[in-house]
Amino acid sequence: MTNEKKYGLFSAVIMGLGGAIGFEIFALLNYAYFDLAGPSMLSALFFCGIINLLTMLSYSELSAAIPEVGGEYTYTKVAFGGVIAFMAGCLRWLASIFGGALAAVVFVEQLGVLFSVFAPSIQDLVLANVSLLIIGLVVILIILAIRGVEEATTLIVGAFLTIFVIFLAMSVGYTLTPQNIVPEATGNSLVVFFATAAYLFPMFVGMRALVAGAPQIKNPGKNVPRALMITTVLLTAVYFAVAYVAVGAVPLGGEVTGSELPLLNIAASTILGPIGAILFALAGIFASVSSVGTAMSVQSSILGGMSRDGYLPNALQKAHKRFGTRYIAIIASSLFVIFFGTSGAVEFLGYAASFGSLLVFALVNLSLIQLRRKKPRLERPFKAPFYPLTPIAGIVMSVLLLTFPIVLNDVNASSALLSSLGMISIVLVTYYLRMVKREVDFNRLQVAVGGICFGAGVTVIAVAPLIVTSSLLVIIILVGLVSIIAGILNIFVSARKID
Amino acid sequence: MIKNRRILSTIVGIVQSLIGGAAAVLAVLLFFNILEVQTLFKLPLELLPLCLLVLVLFSVFSVINGVSLIREWWRID
Numbered sequence: 001m002t003n004e005k006k007y008g009l010f011s012a013v014i015m016g017l018g019g020a021i022g023f024e025i026f027a028l029l030n031y032a033y034f035d036l037a038g039p040s041m042l043s044a045l046f047f048c049g050i051i052n053l054l055t056m057l058s059y060s061e062l063s064a065a066i067p068e069v070g071g072e073y074t075y076t077k078v079a080f081g082g083v084i085a086f087m088a089g090c091l092r093w094l095a096s097i098f099g100g101a102l103a104a105v106v107f108v109e110q111l112g113v114l115f116s117v118f119a120p121s122i123q124d125l126v127l128a129n130v131s132l133l134i135i136g137l138v139v140i141l142i143i144l145a146i147r148g149v150e151e152a153t154t155l156i157v158g159a160f161l162t163i164f165v166i167f168l169a170m171s172v173g174y175t176l177t178p179q180n181i182v183p184e185a186t187g188n189s190l191v192v193f194f195a196t197a198a199y200l201f202p203m204f205v206g207m208r209a210l211v212a213g214a215p216q217i218k219n220p221g222k223n224v225p226r227a228l229m230i231t232t233v234l235l236t237a238v239y240f241a242v243a244y245v246a247v248g249a250v251p252l253g254g255e256v257t258g259s260e261l262p263l264l265n266i267a268a269s270t271i272l273g274p275i276g277a278i279l280f281a282l283a284g285i286f287a288s289v290s291s292v293g294t295a296m297s298v299q300s301s302i303l304g305g306m307s308r309d310g311y312l313p314n315a316l317q318k319a320h321k322r323f324g325t326r327y328i329a330i331i332a333s334s335l336f337v338i339f340f341g342t343s344g345a346v347e348f349l350g351y352a353a354s355f356g357s358l359l360v361f362a363l364v365n366l367s368l369i370q371l372r373r374k375k376p377r378l379e380r381p382f383k384a385p386f387y388p389l390t391p392i393a394g395i396v397m398s399v400l401l402l403t404f405p406i407v408l409n410d411v412n413a414s415s416a417l418l419s420s421l422g423m424i425s426i427v428l429v430t431y432y433l434r435m436v437k438r439e440v441d442f443n444r445l446q447v448a449v450g451g452i453c454f455g456a457g458v459t460v461i462a463v464a465p466l467i468v469t470s471s472l473l474v475i476i477i478l479v480g481l482v483s484i485i486a487g488i489l490n491i492f493v494s495a496r497k498i499d
Numbered sequence: 500m501i502k503n504r505r506i507l508s509t510i511v512g513i514v515q516s517l518i519g520g521a522a523a524v525l526a527v528l529l530f531f532n533i534l535e536v537q538t539l540f541k542l543p544l545e546l547l548p549l550c551l552l553v554l555v556l557f558s559v560f561s562v563i564n565g566v567s568l569i570r571e572w573w574r575i576d
Contacts, residue, residue, distance in 0.1 A: 418552040426559050446567050453564045486515040486564050489508050493571050
């Protein structure tokens with residue numbers, strides 16, 4: 001019999017807040033305020049809270065009915081199995097990679113802010129070596145993650161809330177006049193509003209930590225749904241209040257453009273002086289380090305789980321002989337964090353993390369609908385109210401948020417969405433290569449890939465003369481010819497086996 | 500005859516895999532603008548995501564097709 005410690009409602013709320021309150025508030029408010037929506041960013045934050053609440057109702061039902069480790073991956077596996085579960089796992093992993101990379105960028109940014117207060121010469125050194133610092137941070141965290149160092153979540157949440165309370169208390173003496181909080185009812189304003197909500201959404205998704213930790217909570221059927229509701233309300237209130245004060249302290253159209261320092265840091269130094277600047281920079285540093293660490297542990301557990309189920313190579317669940325951690329999965333995921341982190345593209349990473357999470361949220365809502373139909377007798381200690389409106393609203397909202405940044409023609413959003421789609425297609429090909437057992441199916445897959453290469457070759461040769469100059473034309477036509485020949489050879493050999 | 504086909508497939512498979520690898524490297528160079536590649540190709544910023552997607556997909560399918568070609572023809576006795 002095991003004597004595993006179980007947590008109560010308070011600890012569950014702390015778990016949810018610990019997962020959600022973090023570096024994102026430092027990274028994402030800037031672009032949302034200065035480049036997208038201005039003060040109506042506040043309404044977008046509130047809207048994010050509502051969408052989060054809708055999906056958290058689905059999470060609550062699923063986590064109470066299936067109190068097993070694995071979160072979204074487990075729910076989609078029970079509801080759909082196969083490729084959908086694999087997709088959910090991969091999307092969650094991707095979102096975590098992009099989130100971890102964003103946290104690494106914020107770490108260096110906040111380090112620069114900290115040194116700008118009392119050692120500007122060191123700040124220049126920091127800004128000149130961003131990539132090196134990101135690699136250094138990730139390598140140190142890889143070592144700590146392999147050694148299995150625990151995180152001090154409660155401490156970090158406590159410190160954060162204290163700093164925010166001081167910030168809010170000191171802002172009382174200031175005249176805050178954030179105008180136009182509600183977006184105008186014009187088409188363009190609404191598109192910008194939804195795009196902003198999509199961009200700010202990663203500020204909420206960390207709450208899923210509570211669902212992942214459901215098996216460790218006492219009476220999860222009651223406590224997890226309650227904790228999810230309380231955390232959502234608290235989180236929305238804290239974010240809204242902090243952003244409200246920041247927007248009031250740093251009006252648009254002034255000297256500040258957001259390109260020098262993050263919004264929250266500017267507001268902190270305006271309201272609290274140099275002490276505020278140091279305090280917030282330290283908070284940003286701790287939050288980002290903690291988030292990179294959490295992202296690495298989440299990534300290794302997702303890869304390990306998918307490897308255990310046979311979706312990925314066995315090597316990924318191999319444990320370290322001394323520390324017992326999945327060191328290959330940790331190192332593999334960290335390489336991606338370094339790759340995307342060194343790009344330093346905050347806006348791209350913000351959207352990419354958001355898109356991955358929104359797709360996972362849509363899949364979770366779909367899983368709820370599927371399970372209600374497929375397993376109506378499943379014991380459900382908590383049921384999402386207003387079914388099926390709640391999960392349908394969650395799906396519609398997620399799709400809206402995915403679509404509007406593209407309608408806005410935001411190049412960062414297009415890059416993020418296309419990169420995510422590209423990675424999803426790689427994921428799907430990997431799945432079929434890994435999971436398709438029967439030789440005849442594998443041959444069909446080979447014929448399909450051969451056909452794609454043949455088509456790509458023909459397209460390249462047809463389009464190249466229209467868009468490429470003569471010096472490159474010969475090379476591109478040769479590439480097209482190789483694709484055509486390789487495609488034909490592959491179709492020829494595989495089609496013969498199918499017959 | 501089989502020997503000739505095997506040699507042809509192996510060569511085409513290796514060349515296609517290398518092309519796929521080169522496309523992936525070009526995508527990375529473009530993404531991070533290493534060696535000012537974006538300027539070199541006079542690529543508008545708006546087209547960058549599309550180019551990256553095309554390159555990544557082309558790269559993945561080329562490598563898979565190339566490797567499976569090498570694998571298949573080497574299994575023929």
